[in-house]
Amino acid sequence: MKKTFIYIITFFLLINSTYIAKASNIDINAASLNANEYDIKMKQDLLCLMMAYPEYIKDINCDDNNYVYLIMKSGKKILYDDKKVKTPEEKLENADLQDTMEQIYPLTNISKLMDKNYDPGRYRSYELLKEIYGSSKQQIEGNLKSVNLKYTHVLFNNNNKAAEALESTMQNLIPLSRENEAVRRCLFPCMGTFNYRLVAGTNRLSPHSFGIAIDLASDKRDYWKWSSPKQGEERLNSYSREVVEAFEKNNFIWGGKWGHFDILHFEYRPEIILKAKYFANGDKSVWYKGVNEEDASIKAYIDKINEVLK
Numbered sequence: 064m065k066k067t068f069i070y071i072i073t074f075f076l077l078i079n080s081t082y083i084a085k086a087s088n089i090d091i092n093a094a095s096l097n098a099n100e101y102d103i104k105m106k107q108d109l110l111c112l113m114m115a116y117p118e119y120i121k122d123i124n125c126d127d128n129n130y131v132y133l134i135m136k137s138g139k140k141i142l143y144d145d146k147k148v149k150t151p152e153e154k155l156e157n158a159d160l161q162d163t164m165e166q167i168y169p170l171t172n173i174s175k176l177m178d179k180n181y182d183p184g185r186y187r188s189y190e191l192l193k194e195i196y197g198s199s200k201q202q203i204e205g206n207l208k209s210v211n212l213k214y215t216h217v218l219f220n221n222n223n224k225a226a227e228a229l230e231s232t233m234q235n236l237i238p239l240s241r242e243n244e245a246v247r248r249c250l251f252p253c254m255g256t257f258n259y260r261l262v263a264g265t266n267r268l269s270p271h272s273f274g275i276a277i278d279l280a281s282d283k284r285d286y287w288k289w290s291s292p293k294q295g296e297e298r299l300n301s302y303s304r305e306v307v308e309a310f311e312k313n314n315f316i317w318g319g320k321w322g323h324f325d326i327l328h329f330e331y332r333p334e335i336i337l338k339a340k341y342f343a344n345g346d347k348s349v350w351y352k353g354v355n356e357e358d359a360s361i362k363a364y365i366d367k368i369n370e371v372l373k
Contacts, residue, residue: 102350102372105144109368109372111338111342114337114361116223118223120133120135121134121136130143131372136194139190156266160188163184163186163334167338167339168316168339169320170336172307174300176296178322181322183321183339184332185318185321185323195222196225196274196275197220208226210230214251219257219275220331225331228313228314228315228331232312237250239305252280254327258271278328279329281327286325287323299324299326302319302326314332314336315330351365
């Protein structure tokens with residue numbers, strides 16, 4: 064009798080657990096897929112960051128609580144994901160690396176404004192910027208270089224080849240501006256580069272404070288606070304595609320591709336461009352598919368990420 068009772072209970076439990084598993088199968092699979100997607104995106108983000116800042120990022124680390132860190136040249140550890148749910152405003156104020164890399168920057172031409180809170184690159188990890196470009200006004204000023212724009216000189220950060228990237232961009236655009244009026248109207252006069260200041264109305268440093276941003280010729284329709292979406296979209300469609308492509312080719316993102324549009328603004332952000340270049344299509348067959356695996360440095364980064372994030 065006792066054995067019969069046990070068999071009945073066991074049978075009931077098996078039937079019940081099978082039913083529960085079937086009923087929740089979609090949720091279980093979705094959770095597994097999301098976890099897998101998260102791991103893939105994290106690896107891609109870390110690879111892009113390591114490729115973008117090879118002189119400054121020396122290692123990665125995963126602690127006992129599965130928090131992942133970049134290890135900088137200075138020895139500082141920068142957290143990849145604090146795992147907090149944040150509003151767009153909170154991401155602006157206190158972005159971690161995952162927030163910074165979350166939105167894919169579009170390398171294609173656009174004719175419409177981005178969605179309101181789609182601002183790829185506008186969420187910035189200030190810990191990372193300070194490690195690379197300087198953690199104080201004095202340090203940043205010591206890293207500045209004068210860049211010749213042919214008609215004027217501007218100051219730009221010389222670290223991580225930022226000034227070199229601006230020089231290369233202008234070497235392409237200045238000759239073109241002599242024969243292309245649309246290019247000329249966008250370029251001249253330049254509104255400024257380095258300016259150690261806060262973003263208006265906030266306590267956040269502007270990217271201009273680090274000497275990694277340039278504002279070109281200004282138009283009253285350029286900025287989301289200055290103009291209506293309709294005016295901003297008109298300005299977007301009148302803007303020289305040659306200018307945008309030249310900057311993007313040299314690892315600058317364009318504020319025209321933000322929902323909070325800033326059309327005269329270009330910002331040196333190689334990690335954002337690299338992710339857009341290699342990982343925009345969402346191919347998950349191999350997490351690093353598309354990068355040049357024959358490059359010894361990139362292969363070493365991939366091996367390190369696979370070793371740490373098994």
